Amino acid sequence: MSGIAASHLSMCYRVPVREASLRGALGSLWRRRYRQIQAVNDISFSIEPGEVVGFIGPNGAGKTTTLKMLSGILHPSAGTVAVHGFTPWRRESAFLRSIALIRGSQPLGGPTELTVLDSLRFQQTIYDVSAADFRKNLAELTELLDLEQLLARQVRALSLGERMRCGLALSLLYRPRVLFLDEPTLGLDVSAVNMIRRFIASYCRRTGATVLLTSHYMVDVETLCNRIILIDKGTIQYDGGLSELSARLAPSKLLRVSFSDSRDRDWHGYGELVELSESSAVLSVQREQVPGVTARLLAELAVTDLAVEEPPLERVIDQVYREGAL
Numbered sequence: 001m002s003g004i005a006a007s008h009l010s011m012c013y014r015v016p017v018r019e020a021s022l023r024g025a026l027g028s029l030w031r032r033r034y035r036q037i038q039a040v041n042d043i044s045f046s047i048e049p050g051e052v053v054g055f056i057g058p059n060g061a062g063k064t065t066t067l068k069m070l071s072g073i074l075h076p077s078a079g080t081v082a083v084h085g086f087t088p089w090r091r092e093s094a095f096l097r098s099i100a101l102i103r104g105s106q107p108l109g110g111p112t113e114l115t116v117l118d119s120l121r122f123q124q125t126i127y128d129v130s131a132a133d134f135r136k137n138l139a140e141l142t143e144l145l146d147l148e149q150l151l152a153r154q155v156r157a158l159s160l161g162e163r164m165r166c167g168l169a170l171s172l173l174y175r176p177r178v179l180f181l182d183e184p185t186l187g188l189d190v191s192a193v194n195m196i197r198r199f200i201a202s203y204c205r206r207t208g209a210t211v212l213l214t215s216h217y218m219v220d221v222e223t224l225c226n227r228i229i230l231i232d233k234g235t236i237q238y239d240g241g242l243s244e245l246s247a248r249l250a251p252s253k254l255l256r257v258s259f260s261d262s263r264d265r266d267w268h269g270y271g272e273l274v275e276l277s278e279s280s281a282v283l284s285v286q287r288e289q290v291p292g293v294t295a296r297l298l299a300e301l302a303v304t305d306l307a308v309e310e311p312p313l314e315r316v317i318d319q320v321y322r323e324g325a326l
């Protein structure tokens, strides 16, 4: 059984056209006009149980709309979806207990006067979590998300980063097997971002959860996902491995070489010089020439360290967005 299977999925929003003038606005009270926005257009993909997949694309590409259809918030205009065998928009309770949609930009649900601990107890009741599981899961989440100091605080008094950590705890208290993560690190500072990334990676390792993650931060995607689905203007542009995408779009790799002799030399014979210091250089080298250039560097220089790197994903994705390079 596939973890998530989407087939020919489409979503077309119907939005009223608002007239700018007063006369037009009055006229539209009698006769409303609508226009269609094709947010998602005939996309198909499948994700195996336990896979962690990055779902990326520029603003307005259709990512959130897709996540909403997969989590049962939106009924698609066309197509079918199965998430661990469930049809999301039927919103059966067994389905709702097996998934979580976590949105970085969204406030925590429930009354904001409650403390974080009370909100977690409220969640325990809604999702019917046994007392033993509640204790075990809460202890684990408290440790991993560093919640100890936050449990007695009112939800409304939390900062953005604290809210995100508590939001994750609330969503994962009932141990969902499928996570839809929509920009989980949006607006967070460096250490909060790192904590959230470590936490997601460890949750996936421990529970074998299936994850679809959207993020505009390519480091999130590189750290957590082996595969990406790239969507633009509602259609899938790429579905595959991260390294294959780089190989397809970036014809060169970076050679980072450290050496102990500081003689002047003509680097252009090895490749395009990107960076140079007293004892190290970064060269951009055509992929097929990497083995030959590496061998020559090792033979001709007193090399102390040498690393071959893919170009930063950020740069590759930027190229796709700007040039539609796929």
Ligand SMILES: Nc1ncnc2c1ncn2[C@@H]1O[C@H](COP(=O)(O)OP(=O)(O)OP(=O)(O)O)[C@@H](O)[C@H]1O
Binding pocket: 013, 014, 015, 037, 038, 039, 057, 058, 059, 060, 061, 062, 063, 064, 065, 066
């Ligand atoms: N409720 C709605 N009503 C009408 N149009 C909508 C609605 N929600 C989204 N859209 C439109 O659908 C398209 C896709 O939006 P969506 O939010 O899915 O994109 P996204 O890839 O998540 O973008 P972002 O990265 O900016 O969050 C956009 O053109 C957007 O304006």
